[in-house]
Amino acid sequence: MSDTQLLICGTAFTQEERDRLGAAHPALFVGGPDEMGSLDEGLRAGIRAVAFKGHTPFGGEAMDLLPQLGVIANFGVGYDAIDVTAASARNIKVTNTPDVLSDDVADLAVALMLAQARTMILGHAQAASGRWATEGAIPLNRKVSGSTVGIVGLGRIGREIADRLAAFKMDIHYTSRSEKETPGWTYHGDVVSLAKAVDFLVIALVGGPETKGHVSREAIEALGPRGVVVNISRGSTIDEGALLDALEARTIAGAGLDVFENEPNLDPRFQKLDNVVLQPHQGSGTVETRTDMAVLQLDNVSAFLAGRDLLTPVN
Ligand code: 8YV
Numbered sequence: 045m046s047d048t049q050l051l052i053c054g055t056a057f058t059q060e061e062r063d064r065l066g067a068a069h070p071a072l073f074v075g076g077p078d079e080m081g082s083l084d085e086g087l088r089a090g091i092r093a094v095a096f097k098g099h100t101p102f103g104g105e106a107m108d109l110l111p112q113l114g115v116i117a118n119f120g121v122g123y124d125a126i127d128v129t130a131a132s133a134r135n136i137k138v139t140n141t142p143d144v145l146s147d148d149v150a151d152l153a154v155a156l157m158l159a160q161a162r163t164m165i166l167g168h169a170q171a172a173s174g175r176w177a178t179e180g181a182i183p184l185n186r187k188v189s190g191s192t193v194g195i196v197g198l199g200r201i202g203r204e205i206a207d208r209l210a211a212f213k214m215d216i217h218y219t220s221r222s223e224k225e226t227p228g229w230t231y232h233g234d235v236v237s238l239a240k241a242v243d244f245l246v247i248a249l250v251g252g253p254e255t256k257g258h259v260s261r262e263a264i265e266a267l268g269p270r271g272v273v274v275n276i277s278r279g280s281t282i283d284e285g286a287l288l289d290a291l292e293a294r295t296i297a298g299a300g301l302d303v304f305e306n307e308p309n310l311d312p313r314f315q316k317l318d319n320v321v322l323q324p325h326q327g328s329g330t331v332e333t334r335t336d337m338a339v340l341q342l343d344n345v346s347a348f349l350a351g352r353d354l355l356t357p358v359n
Contacts, residue, residue, distance in 0.1 A: 046086060046087045046089075047070065047090060048070045048071060048072050048090055049090060049092040049093060050065065050069040050071040050091070050092075050093050050094075050345060051071065051074065051083075051091045051095070051110070052065055052071050052072070052073045052074075052094075052095050053074050053075075053076060053077060053094050053097075053098075054076055054096055056098040056099075056119075057097045057119070060338075061119070065338075065341075065342055065345070068346060069093075069345065069346070069349060072091070076098060077096075077102040078100065078106070080106045080110070081109055083109075090112065091110045091112060092112050092114050092115070092349065093116075093117065093345045093349055094110070094116045094117070095119070095341055096117065096118050096119065096125075096126065097118075097119035099307065101127070102116065102126045102127065103127045103130055104127055104130030104131075104133070104134070107130060107131060113134070113136050114135070114136060114137065114348060115137045115138070115139065115345065115348040115354070116131060116136060116137070117341045117342075117348070118138065118141070119337055119338065119341045120140060120328070120337070121140050121142045121143075121145055121146075121200075122250060122251050122277075123140045123358055124251035124252040124278060126138055128359050131359060137354055137359060138357070139341070139357050139358065141336075141337040141340045141341055142356055143200060144336035144337055144340055145201075145327070145333050145336075145337060146201045147204060147333075148327060148329070148333045149327035150201055150207075151208075152302055152326070153205045153208075153246055153276045153327075154205065154208050154209065156276070156302065157188055157209075157244055157246070157274050157300060159300060159321040160274070160299065160319075160321045161185060161186040161187075161188045161298075162185050162186065162188070163182060163186075164321070165321055166182055166318075170182050186297075188214075188244075189213050189214070190212070190214065190215075191243045191244065192217065192241065192242045192243050192244070193214045193215070193216060193217065193243070193245075194238040194239060194242035194245045195216065195218040195246050195248055196218075196219055196238065196245065196249055196259060196281075197219065197220060197247065197248040197250070198218045198219075198220040199220070199248065199249075201276070202220070205248055206218065206229065214244075215230075216228070216229040216230070217229065217230040217232060217238055217241050218231060218232070218238070219231070219232050219234065219238050235259055235260070236262050236263045237266075238263075239266040239271070240266045240268075242271075243271060243272065244271075244272050244274060245263075245272070245273050245274070246275075247259055247275040247282060248276065249278070249281045250277070250278075251277060251280055252278075252280075255277075255278075256280050256281070257280070257282070257283045258281050258282070259282035259283065259287075260283055261283050261286035261289075264282075264286050264287055264290045264295075265290070267290075268295075268296070269294070269295060269297060270297050271297055272296070272298050272299060272300065273287060273296065273298075273299040273300075273301075274299070274300045274301070275300075275301050275302065276302045277303060278303050279303045279306070279307065280305065284305045288313045288314070291317050291319055291320060292313070292316075294319070298320055299319070299320045300321045300323075301322055301323070302323040302326065302327050303325055303327075304325075307325055310322070340355065340356065343355050
């Protein structure tokens with residue numbers, strides 16, 4: 045058996061992130077859970093902690109290849125790639141990186157709303173190309189401040205988004221597992237009722253099987269022709285086919301999206317749309333926040349290997 049107890053798992057790690065983990069604990073590396081079997085059995089036998097980054101499924105089969113595994117420390121607040129039920133059944137703890145990224149993700153949600161409604165992509169092209177001088181101004185667009193927004197999921201990130209939009213004098217509506225202490229905001233028991241009541245629908249749900257397709261075709265239809273969908277959660281939380289149908293037929297006004305069903309290979313139907321603003325899943329992607337996430341992941345690994353309490357366990 046080898047002395048190396050940490051396995052860094054995921055091609056999504058930057059070299060700097062790998063170096064930080066490796067400097068704290070001698071570590072092995074694999075590109076993803078599906079490559080676990082390529083490690084020598086003797087090396088696998090010593091692994092007690094996995095630092096994981098990415099969105100490739102991490103299931104029970106991969107866990108079984110690491111007989112001493114006690115913790116999977118995820119880089120990210122969303123841990124839908126990890127089969128937590130399988131981990132718990134094997135007495136493996138899972139940790140994530142909550143809170144440290146909420147501000148950035150909420151900032152991007154607001155940016156997507158503004159960029160879509162104020163046609164900033166078109167405006168940039170007009171200014172940068174010189175067409176402003178030759179063709180004149182772009183068509184008038186759409187006021188955001190003071191309009192009505194629906195937040196789907198008022199968790200940590202949803203709350204940050206709502207707080208920002210309250211400063212935009214918006215009328216805040218939301219759904220969540222249960223009604224929260226939110227004076228002046230309107231709770232809805234289901235997403236269709238929420239969509240009917242608002243112009244902007246911002247999805248801030250956790251990913252995973254429980255929320256798959258939660259924003260349904262019916263909800264998208266209920267949003268109506270002035271409706272704009274913003275998604276910074278997971279592509280799986282909305283019926284993407286229904287969203288594309290509605291964007292193509294203009295039965296909704298548009299969308300601002302940071303997440304997609306099949307990342308990074310987007311459905312080619314997205315390329316033909318002029319009523320969307322698309323981002324490459326970069327909600328938490330600032331230098332500051334990615335550093336905080338990396339440090340929290342490492343702190344969880346270190347706590348486990350030293351026999352201390354985990355900082356942010358999810359099971
Ligand atoms: C990813 C994210 O962790 O935190 C999450 O749930 O989706 C992101 O911050 C990041 O893209 C690294 O995979």
